[in-house]
Amino acid sequence: MDLYEKTLESTTIYSGKILNLKHDKILLPNGQEAMREIVEHRPGVGVLPVKGDRMIFVKQFRIAIRSVILEIPAGLMEDGESPDQTAIRELQEEIGLKPLDLDYYGKIWPTPGCCDEATHIFVATKFEDHPLEQDDDEFIQLVEIPIRTVRRLYDGGFFTDAKTVSALGYYFSHCKC
8 A cells, every 4th residue: 555645735824933834735545635734844963972971961941841851962953054063063052062073873753743853863972172152042051960870761761852862762772881
């Protein structure tokens, strides 16, 4: 059975700085029509900084979920930036460190049922001090946690952010820790 859905009509309802909202009329594989709400979202990156026997996280309030969460440093790609360039810039802005190595873990689709946002996941283990100015509208706290403690928190389901869970899952499945 062909699972492909064909877009028949697409209407942009909202155009914003980081996302657009569309209402699409689609043709289902069985020949019937349906409507889909689609969020077009700028791609981003997430970087797991591992510094010695510790991992560095950012703690921040996320208005969409009305909660403070602990997550890996991350951000949206600027026009013309590669995922690597964004990863370097975001680490410098958020934790004040420039990564000297970036291991690419892959791309994830955090919410593919309604959003086309792609997030590129990296791990960095070597750094030099090289801070960049933080974004004016971003308020974060740095939290360094021993890797063993992070592993226990991860295994216990503490982390709920998709990019953080993905990065930690990959890291712990490939490390000898």
